[in-house]
Amino acid sequence: MIWVTTKKGKQMPLDAEPVARGAFIFDGDPEEARVVYIGEKDPYRGERYSSHFATCPNAKDFSKEKSR
Numbered sequence: 001m002i003w004v005t006t007k008k009g010k011q012m013p014l015d016a017e018p019v020a021r022g023a024f025i026f027d028g029d030p031e032e033a034r035v036v037y038i039g040e041k042d043p044y045r046g047e048r049y050s051s052h053f054a055t056c057p058n059a060k061d062f063s064k065e066k067s068r
Contacts (some may be wrong), residue, residue: 001015001052006034014052015050015051018047018049020048021048022049023037023049024050024051025049
C-alpha cells in the first residue's frame with residue numbers, strides 16, 4: 001500500500017502494484033504527481049492502480065462512517 005495525494009489535495013491509500021482494471025492513474029511530474037480517478041472503463045493504457053479501500057478485507061475498520 002502507498003499513500004498518495006489526490007488532485008483535491010486529500011490523502012488516500014492505493015495498492016502499490018498496478019493492475020489492468022485500476023481506476024486511478026498518476027498525473028504530472030513524478031516528484032509532485034497527483035492521483036486522478038479515471039474509472040475502470042477509461043481507455044487509458046498506462047499503469048493503473050486500485051484504491052486500497054476496494055481491495056482491503058479490513059477496509060470497513062478504517063472507514064469514516066465507522067468513526068461517526
